[in-house]
Amino acid sequence: MDFDLAPGQRRRVERIRDAAAGLPRPERGQAAGRELWQAAGELGITGLCLPEEYGGGGLGALDTALALEALCDGGADTGFAFAIAAHLLACGTALAEHAHDQVRADLLPGLSSGKTIAANAMTEDEAGSDVSRLATTAEPADDCYVLNGVKSFVSNGPLADVLVTYAVTSPAAGYLGLSAFAVPADSPGLRIGPTLAKIGLEGCAAARVEFADCKVPRRYLMGAEGQGSAIFQRSMSWERACLPAVYLGTMQAQLNRCVTHARERRQFGRRIGDFQAVSHRLATMKRRLESSRLLVYRACWDVDHHSPDAAETAALAKVAVAEAAVANSVDAVRLFGARGYLAGEGIGGQLTDVVPLHLFSGTTDIQQEIVAKGMGL
Numbered sequence: 001m002d003f004d005l006a007p008g009q010r011r012r013v014e015r016i017r018d019a020a021a022g023l024p025r026p027e028r029g030q031a032a033g034r035e036l037w038q039a040a041g042e043l044g045i046t047g048l049c050l051p052e053e054y055g056g057g058g059l060g061a062l063d064t065a066l067a068l069e070a071l072c073d074g075g076a077d078t079g080f081a082f083a084i085a086a087h088l089l090a091c092g093t094a095l096a097e098h099a100h101d102q103v104r105a106d107l108l109p110g111l112s113s114g115k116t117i118a119a120n121a122m123t124e125d126e127a128g129s130d131v132s133r134l135a136t137t138a139e140p141a142d143d144c145y146v147l148n149g150v151k152s153f154v155s156n157g158p159l160a161d162v163l164v165t166y167a168v169t170s171p172a173a174g175y176l177g178l179s180a181f182a183v184p185a186d187s188p189g190l191r192i193g194p195t196l197a198k199i200g201l202e203g204c205a206a207a208r209v210e211f212a213d214c215k216v217p218r219r220y221l222m223g224a225e226g227q228g229s230a231i232f233q234r235s236m237s238w239e240r241a242c243l244p245a246v247y248l249g250t251m252q253a254q255l256n257r258c259v260t261h262a263r264e265r266r267q268f269g270r271r272i273g274d275f276q277a278v279s280h281r282l283a284t285m286k287r288r289l290e291s292s293r294l295l296v297y298r299a300c301w302d303v304d305h306h307s308p309d310a311a312e313t314a315a316l317a318k319v320a321v322a323e324a325a326v327a328n329s330v331d332a333v334r335l336f337g338a339r340g341y342l343a344g345e346g347i348g349g350q351l352t353d354v355v356p357l358h359l360f361s362g363t364t365d366i367q368q369e370i371v372a373k374g375m376g377l
């Protein structure tokens with residue numbers, strides 16, 4: 001077991017961390033626009049784990065996570081990093097592994113370069129945690145499938161050029177009745193709703209998406225009919241393992257700011273970091289960060305090695321990061337005192353970016369279920 005980064009990994013991480021510091025941030029409360037996506041594309045971020053033959057970085061899950069962590073540690077907006085992670089992990093990996101050859105050749109170069117953007121459309125009003133309740137259908141017709149249904153929370157939806165979506169092709173077949181599709185955003189019958197007003201992660205725009213007799217040529221079916229659930233689960237292993245790395249970077253940058261503040265802010269004639277209540281709070285923040293980081297790296301290693309434990313360790317990692325990020329963000333506000341509660345300081349604002357870690361890619365309760373089932377419960 002080796003806990004050190006190889007020289008090549010270290011160079012990549014340092015390059016991305018340094019470059020992230022120079023990336024523009026989206027306007028306050030606004031989603032990142034296409035220029036920012038292309039700037040990230042030029043750094044290789046939008047194609048990290050996409051195949052090299054299509055302009056991607058060809059990285060595995062662990063190296064992708066290290067890069068996403070470096071991006072946020074370097075100062076990139078958490079919402080924008082989340083948007084890139086959704087594009088890459090829920091969509092890019094599924095397209096790279098399961099789309100037909102011609103579709104991969106058509107779509108992946110644009111996604112790698114950041115010129116085009118992908119969105120994952122699974123959740124529906126009545127099918128959140130319980131994706132077996134999907135109401136969206138895909139009926140085969142001549143040379144296409146006709147999709148009907150509404151997806152309720154699609155990150156990147158307003159900017160998306162392609163949507164990876166899931167629909168019922170065989171209602172009686174349960175798990176095997178779901179199929180996955182890559183749907184170009186300009187398909188007739190596809191309507192993307194207005195940007196949803198969220199309380200955080202504004203750098204990533206989200207929308208509802210409606211399929212109204214949306215005709216999708218057969219070549220856009222991913223894998224075979226009935227493989228949708230398996231494709232979704234594999235993409236979720238990538239996303240649950242790697243996406244929390246965005247938050248490792250955010251937590252590292254947050255901790256650095258907190259330590260600096262504890263060294264500089266003086267009360268009662270002393271630096272507040274001299275008070276054990278404060279220094280121990282910082283030690284606790286560091287422990288939460290370091291222990292969740294180990295779980296993320298382990299989960300990514302499991303994805304890279306196609307380990308049978310991948311789903312369970314990804315669940316453990318996601319829960320650990322969610323708990324650590326929320327607790328650390330509350331502690332950061334306490335440490336900064338009233339200025340931590342001011343809008344625009346960036347410390348208090350992180351709270352609304354970290355809370356949804358308990359929700360997206362399967363809620364914390366659902367991750368706990370996966371872990372419990374892994375123990376035979």
Ligand SMILES: Cc1cc2nc3c(=O)[nH]c(=O)nc-3n(C[C@H](O)[C@H](O)[C@H](O)COP(=O)(O)OP(=O)(O)OC[C@H]3O[C@@H](n4cnc5c(N)ncnc54)[C@H](O)[C@@H]3O)c2cc1C
Nearest residue numbers: 120121122123128129153154155356359360361362363365
């Ligand atoms: C920021 C953000 C980005 C998102 N991006 C996307 C996206 O790009 N694409 C997409 O398809 N979806 C996306 N989602 C939606 C996300 O996947 C769902 O919110 C999630 O699956 C939970 O579904 P729900 O919101 O309907 O909650 P519900 O399923 O209604 O759950 C409500 C509560 O009940 C609990 N619960 C439900 N079932 C169980 C159970 N069996 N055991 C224990 N507790 C249970 C949940 O844990 C939760 O606390 C996003 C959500 C957020 C917040």
